[in-house]
Structures are given as C-alpha cells and as structure tokens.
Amino acid sequence: MHRISLEQWRMFIAVVDNGGFAQAGDALYKTQSTISHSIKKLEQTVGKPLFEVVGRKAVLTPYGESLLAAARTLVSHADALEHDAISQHSEIRSTFNLAVDILFPASQLWRALSRLAADFPDLNIQLHETALSRCGELLDDGTVDVGIASSIPKGYVSQLATTVDLCAVAHRDHRMVGDKKHSLQELEQHRQLVVRDAGLRGNVNSGWLGAVSRLTVSNLEQSWQGVQHKAGFAWLPIWFLEHKNDADVVQLNLDNGHMRTVALQLAVRPELASSKVVKAFTSYVTEELKDE
Numbered sequence: 001m002h003r004i005s006l007e008q009w010r011m012f013i014a015v016v017d018n019g020g021f022a023q024a025g026d027a028l029y030k031t032q033s034t035i036s037h038s039i040k041k042l043e044q045t046v047g048k049p050l051f052e053v054v055g056r057k058a059v060l061t062p063y064g065e066s067l068l069a070a071a072r073t074l075v076s077h078a079d080a081l082e083h084d085a086i087s088q089h090s091e092i093r094s095t096f097n098l099a100v101d102i103l104f105p106a107s108q109l110w111r112a113l114s115r116l117a118a119d120f121p122d123l124n125i126q127l128h129e130t131a132l133s134r135c136g137e138l139l140d141d142g143t144v145d146v147g148i149a150s151s152i153p154k155g156y157v158s159q160l161a162t163t164v165d166l167c168a169v170a171h172r173d174h175r176m177v178g179d180k181k182h183s184l185q186e187l188e189q190h191r192q193l194v195v196r197d198a199g200l201r202g203n204v205n206s207g208w209l210g211a212v213s214r215l216t217v218s219n220l221e222q223s224w225q226g227v228q229h230k231a232g233f234a235w236l237p238i239w240f241l242e243h244k245n246d247a248d249v250v251q252l253n254l255d256n257g258h259m260r261t262v263a264l265q266l267a268v269r270p271e272l273a274s275s276k277v278v279k280a281f282t283s284y285v286t287e288e289l290k291d292e
Helices: 006-018 021-028 032-046 062-087 106-119 134-141 220-228 276-291
Strands: 051-054 057-060 095-101 124-130 146-149 158-171 192-195 214-217 233-237 249-251 260-268
Touching: 006 021, 006 032, 006 057, 006 062, 021 032, 057 062, 095 134, 095 276, 106 124, 106 276, 124 134, 134 146, 146 276, 158 220, 158 276, 192 220, 214 220, 220 233, 220 249, 260 276
Parallel strands: 095 124, 095 146, 192 214, 192 233
Antiparallel strands: 051 057, 146 260, 158 233, 158 249, 158 260
C-alpha cells in the first residue's frame, strides 16, 4: 500500500509553485493548517525535510528539489488518466477478450484480428475457441468482451456476424455415397460425428439432428479425421472443407440438396459498447457481411 497519497504530492507541488503554505492553501481551496499538516506527514514518511522557511517563503531543500520532477510527472499522469477515463477520449483498455464459436470462418476472423492488431499495437488479445453454449457462459461470467455464437444469452443486444453453410460428408466407401439421393431420415440411421458442447453449465443438443448413433469429438478437425477414417459421417462448414484436399471424403447426395445454414450472432457486454477496440473489431468482423 502506498504510504504517500497523490493528494500529498499535489500539495507538495502547490507549495513550490505558490511559494508558501498559505498561498498553496488558497490555490487548492484548503486551509493553511491542512497544507502544513500534509507536508509534515510527507516529511515524516520520507524521513527528511522538504522545505525550509526563508523569510515568508517556503524554499525547497536539496532533497525536496530532487523529488520535484518525479512528483510533477506522477501528478500529470494521474490527471491525464482521470481525464481520459471520464471523457473517453482515449482507449484505456489494454486487453481484448473474445470468444468465437468453431463454426465461424477462420479466415474472416483472422483478417479482422490482424486489422485490430495493426490499429492497436499495444493491445493484448485473448481468443477463446468455443462450441455451442460455452460462448454465452464466458459472456455472462465477464470473461470475454465480445462473443460470437449461434446462441446468445438473454440480456444482450446482438447483430448478425455471418451465416455458415454446412453439408454432410462421408468417406467414399460409406454406404450412402453414390448417385442415389437420400433423405434426412435415412441419414439418421448412420453414425454421426458431432462436436460436443463445451459449456460447463449446460448441454445444448444441437448438431446431430437426431442421429441414432453418435461419436462425439472436441473440434472440427477431429470430426474431419473421423470421416477420413470411416468412423461416420459429419456436417462440416463449407469454408472448412474448402481448405481440405482429400478425394476420399465426398459430399452426400441428399434430397433437395439439403444443406444446413447456421446464423452466428455477435454480442458485446453492455458496459463495453462504447469501447474503441470493441467498435473497431465489430466493424472489421462484420464488414464482409455488409459487402454481400
């Protein structure tokens, strides 16, 4: 704990600038006794006299002179911080915490983060990869500033971040692969690779569409590997599949060209809505949606 308060340093500087205790009191709207008492306590704390009285004027001792520049810097920085905090003319936050569902297109996310890092070079960024309900939990806990997921908790104003198309894929040796079209009801009779809900307080049964048999994994890459090794079929984002190059994994031929579309929402903790960092990231990450 600091034994010398910021107010004591203010009084120390005021005595120097105004030439005496009474004059400092007038400048700070305090009594002379208040100034004198504060300076005496300051001198007791540092263990050396800071002023000597010459005539009617308080003059710095050599030791007091050695502290003056640092005291001015301290008070000046404190005043600037207070002004910025109140007026919000500058961004005070040094860390940006973000939770993003694994379905969100990776390239879109990294383009936004790259621009954010360039605009705020001193910013520390914490990225949490989430699945299903975990993003909402991190928002509610105050762990993250912004969350992007298909389900946002009540109490948040959200906006559309992007839509993601998913298609069903399987190994080319899977029984449903071929020219014949299949219904979703037929698909339900086969084992599906699904990503587990990463939430700690709930379990959202989303993604497997009623499949009789499931193999639950932790992320999209594990789901892909399961398909490659003939462990089952999976619904995977098209953006994810476009980065893969494996002729053994093919899209299933379903009735009416069945494709799942998931809307991902962006939510901001209400108290951070005016943050420059948050506004910038929100703009960058939704820019492509606006251009469509």
